[in-house]
Amino acid sequence: MERYSGTCPLTRRQIADEYFIESRNRLLEIAAFLDRLERAAEGGSERDFRVQAFQEALQLLCDGEEARVQRVQMLLSDPSTQLKAQLDQKSATGAHDHWRGEEL
Amino acid sequence: MRYIDHHAHMVSRTTDDYHQMALTGCVAVTEPAFWPGWDRLSAAGFEDYFRHITDFEPKRAAKYGIQHYCWLCLNPKEGEDRELAREVLARIPRYLECPTVLGLGEIGVNRVTRNEVETFHDHVALALEHNQLILIHTPHLEDKWKGTRVIIEALLQRSELKPGRVLIDHAEEHTIEMILENGFWTGLTLYPQTKVSLSRAADMIEMYGSERICVASACDWGASLPLAVPEFVLEMRRRGHSEALIDKVVYQNTVEFLGQSPNFRLQG
């Protein structure tokens, strides 16, 4: 991120003043989502690649490296350029299954 | 505050939305042809839609002092059906004569299939044949990086195509650089819950600059905000950005890109 240092006109203190409360709220939403998954009703416990990608993304946020948004975006993306033979579904699901075919 | 929303599906919005947009400084909207949320049965269905956005919608917008322009195509969500695409494409040229049509759009890909890419190529060829501007839809979520990459590679194959006449829309953090570094224009489209937020759009302007970037609401029949652009202006002001920078990304840049079409004439 060094190449972008100083591009936000606010100081660190001002960024915290402006964005802490709303970011805190989002953090709690994520915590609640993870807790909700653990409280889930019986059934449907099979591997879900979306949740798996989500959990990997959370790890990535804590690794101390830069460009977090770009790296989360790529973690959630299909990284190939291979064309699909035909339309499988109309809408995207939000995460790419990087683990398809892997025994987990 | 003045702004142009270059990506607004007004056929899905109420007159109340036009009213609010007018009150917040919207002077013009451009409406890309898109998917209504369900598949149309025939090319005739598209033709009625083209009549809607070239004739009825400009009149509705004018009542609020907003200029309405549009883009024509068979959208990426229906691009898998090659036969339908051929029929719709054959009907487009005569609508290009309409005085408020700016070009072909929003063309692109959805799930990045072979047929979708073929349909995309056909649209690009039609745009070049008729010397039209191009507005491109990039796929959302996990398909965005792949779709954007495939689209850019397809466009770069065409030596006769000028990147400055193409706007590749719905850019995000992982696609904006590849769009800009190849000379294309790009759009940041703002959504209330999914995709790009107001604050991330402001982050991207800070990190990637304000050249060849336009900001839009992409409001349609789904969860979206017709007032997303003025909300974005407030977000930029919250960070202390200058009115000149804000005006550039919500108005002047858009005028510069759209002004390449002889049909785009801002009045007043």
Ligand SMILES: [Zn+2]
């Ligand atoms: Zn759209």
